[in-house]
Amino acid sequence: MKAFLILEDGTVFEGTSIGSTKEIISEIVFNTSMTGYLEVLTDPSYAGQAVVMTYPLIGNYGITPDMESTKPWPDGYIVRELSRMPSNFRCEGTIQDFLKKHDIPGIAGVDTRALTKILREKGTMNGMITTNENYNIDEIIPRLREYTTGNVVDKVTCETPSTLSGKGKKVALMDFGAKKNIARSLNERGCEVTIYPAHTSAEEILASKPDGIMLSNGPGDPKECTEIIKEIKKLYDSEVPIFAICLGHQLMALANGADTHKMKYGHRGGNHPVKDLETGRVYISSQNHGYVVDTDNLDPKVAVPAFVNVNDGTNEGLKYTGKNIFTVQFHPEACPGPQDSGYLFDRFINMMGGNQ
Structure with missing residues (x-):
């Protein structure tokens, strides 16, 4: 079955339908990872977005037990070529069946190199995936321009607290769309990790007497999370050690008077170099974000830059004074x-x- 990707600038790509055949409007973003497509699909930070995979062959090792949450989150999936016969000793199924099971539409056979070039030159834009060959582009484009991801943190956060037992330090993990490996990374180091829903009050977190607080990654515009930002300010005012990743990093900055802005096309992939400003050492990092913290007007009495992106000079971390x-x-x-x-x-x- 034919499928079409229609961008808000009027560009149309034709391909083959994969997964669900439902019609969706979403923000179109690209990821440059060469492997790890399943982790990308199950990263809650992609809620409200449709993902273009720049690597040309996707699905060659099928669906494996490497999911970062219980389900996939993107609204849509766009690939150059989809492997229909995966080969791996851990394979439990195909991406095609996985997308169908979770009602996620996709499109294969698209020139993802040309599509990515458009998104890099014009910036991230909204688009529609449809199997309707009689689409009316004049009716669709106004709808695309009206679309916003909204407050998607509420969609992806857990409903009730849960705990990974450990004999080490007690960590309270705020789930704004947390990938499983955040809790796992702490738990493997001996920590007892309690995962809390995004709207848990600071008072409840602090009443549990954690040794540290972890603020997770998550989707959407950080400025949409107004109530969460107020609670994070209370956590900041406590003396409990805090470590934050991605959206958590942005929310902590907003809670302390800094600003954020949307990037032209964001950082999404597994090969982004970041420099530790304290040591001068450069690390290759995994990234997935469309917003960034502004440091131009950052008060050094509040925080100072700790990491910087080597490619474009944007902020990659803060140390709070x-x-x-x-x-x-x-x-x-x-x-x-x-x-x-x-x-x-x-x-x-x-x-x-x-x-110890």
Whole structure:
């Protein structure tokens, strides 16, 4: 069956329908990872977006037990070529069946190189995936321009708290759309990790007497999370050590008077170099974000830049002055991507006093 990707600038790509045949409107973003497509599909940070995979062959090792949440989150999936006969000893099914099962439409046979070039030159834009060959582009484009992702954190967060038992430090993990490997990375280091819904009050978190607080990644515009930002300010005012990743990094900055803005096309992939400004060392990182913290007017009495993106100079982390708090824009938990910066979890444990 034919499928069409219609961008808000009027560009149309024709391909083959994969997965569900329902029609969707979403924000179209691209990911440059060469492997880890399943982790990308199950990353809650993609809620409200349709993902273009720039690597040309997707699905060659099928569906494996490497999911970063219980279900896939993108609204749609766009690939150059979909492998229909995966081969891997851990394979449990095909991407085609996986997308159908979760009612996610996709399109294969698209020139993803040309599509990515458009998104890089014109910036991220909204689009529609449809199997309707009689579409009316004049009616569709106004609808595309009206679409916003909205407050998608509420969609992806857990409903009730849960705990991974451990004999080390107690960590409260705020779930704004957390990937499983954040909790796993802490738990493997001995921590007892309690995962809380996004709208849990600061008072409830602090009443549990955690040794440290983890603010997770998540989807959408951080400025939409107004109530969460108020609670994070209360956590900042406590003396509990805090480590934040991605959306958590942005929310902590907003809670303390900094600003954020939307990037032209964001950072999504597994090969982004970030420089530790304290040591001068460069790490290759996994990233997935469309917003960034502004540091031009950052008050050094509040926080100072800790990491910077080597490619474009944007902020990749903050160290909070006089506080046991540091935050990063990239993903030290990886999955997919390099684990070069996994040492940051050890730094967090040391901030809590270590596991001795």
